[in-house]
Amino acid sequence: xxxxxxxxxxxxxxxxxxxxxxxxxxxxxxxxxxxxxxxxxxxxxxxxxxxxxxxxxxxxxxxxxxxxxxxxxxxxxxxxxxxxxxxxxxxxxxxxxxxxxxxxxxxxxxxxxxxxxxxxxxxxxxxxxxxxxxxxxxxx
Amino acid sequence: xxxxxxxxxxxxxxxxxxxxxxxxxxxxxxxxxxxxxxxxxxxxxxxxxxxxxxxxxxxxxxxxxxxxxxxxxxxxxxxxxxxxxxxxxxxxxxxxxxxxxxxxxxxxxxxxxxxxxxxxxxxxxxxxxxxxxxxxxxxxxxxxxxx
Numbered sequence: 040x041x042x043x044x045x046x047x048x049x050x051x052x053x054x055x056x057x058x059x060x061x062x063x064x065x066x067x068x069x070x071x072x073x074x075x076x077x078x079x080x081x082x083x084x085x086x087x088x089x090x091x092x093x094x095x096x097x098x099x100x101x102x103x104x105x106x107x108x109x110x111x112x113x114x115x116x117x118x119x120x121x122x123x124x125x126x127x128x129x130x131x132x133x134x135x136x137x138x139x140x141x142x143x144x145x146x147x148x149x150x151x152x153x154x155x156x157x158x159x160x161x162x163x164x165x166x167x168x169x170x171x172x173x174x175x176x177x178x179x
Numbered sequence: 180x181x182x183x184x185x186x187x188x189x190x191x192x193x194x195x196x197x198x199x200x201x202x203x204x205x206x207x208x209x210x211x212x213x214x215x216x217x218x219x220x221x222x223x224x225x226x227x228x229x230x231x232x233x234x235x236x237x238x239x240x241x242x243x244x245x246x247x248x249x250x251x252x253x254x255x256x257x258x259x260x261x262x263x264x265x266x267x268x269x270x271x272x273x274x275x276x277x278x279x280x281x282x283x284x285x286x287x288x289x290x291x292x293x294x295x296x297x298x299x300x301x302x303x304x305x306x307x308x309x310x311x312x313x314x315x316x317x318x319x320x321x322x323x324x325x326x
Contacts, residue, residue: 055202062205069212078237078244080284080312088304104293150294154249154287155229157296158313162231176297 081161083172098141102128102164103177104148108156125159132167145173217241222259224248226288230318237312243280245271245308249287253295264295267302275308286314 086092099115110128112121114135123131136142144164148157157174164172226248237244247267248256255262257270275281283303287296303311
């Protein structure tokens with residue numbers, strides 16, 4: 040074949056066949072790197088620093104979290120104490136709330152108790168539907 | 180199509196899967212993921228989550244959430260930096276001043292003593308950022324009969 044006759048065979052179309060492949064490649068990249076907003080937790084609003092309220096003792100119920108995870112229930116007025124497992128807190132608080140809807144659930148945690156014990160009790164308190172929650176630390 | 184009556188009429192449907200719109204579909208998905216992707220800003224910390232049944236989803240924009248990590252040994256990290264306990268309020272105060280809708284998520288290890296968490300909440304109170312969540316994971320417990 041004479042060299043002069045050789046034609047250039049470059050296509051004048053943009054190859055679109057691989058477009059889908061490119062798009063899927065990018066797609067897979069973004070699929071795997073996506074982290075959807077996964078913010079979960081127990082929301083609570085802390086009191087303002089200056090905000091100190093006087094609460095009458097009859098509107099208080101204390102849940103004292105001990106380092107071993109057991110909970111001491113103490114009604115505001117009485118000196119009587121009751122030691123329970125944290126799973127019972129919900130039932131107790133439900134009963135108390137039914138009698139007095141103004142009740143404040145005060146979760147008092149021992150400084151040495153693990154965080155998870157406090158979260159467990161807070162969870163129970165939330166499940167019982169308490170609106171007014173107070174977080175405190177147990178002072179010696 | 181054949182010219183004969185009745186029988187030989189062929190179906191006009193093509194047997195190929197139409198692939199010309201494939202790229203469009205892919206690009207549509209691609210754009211969705213590009214727009215919704217938020218790259219992780221912080222390093223992953225090695226903590227064991229606490230679990231709670233009443234875990235709620237916090238419906239707040241990512242930029243309104245500040246994470247405070249508490250590692251098992253009690254070290255506190257804010258934005259990948261170790262923060263001494265006494266300085267938490269000083270760190271959070273300017274962030275809160277800039278963004279009044281700030282929610283502080285405390286991501287503490289389950290075995291951290293409560294003393295540490297209490298110090299953090301006290302510091303947060305001092306800084307004014309009073310909307311706090313205790314970050315937890317959903318706990319799957321055997322369903323109990325609810326009254």
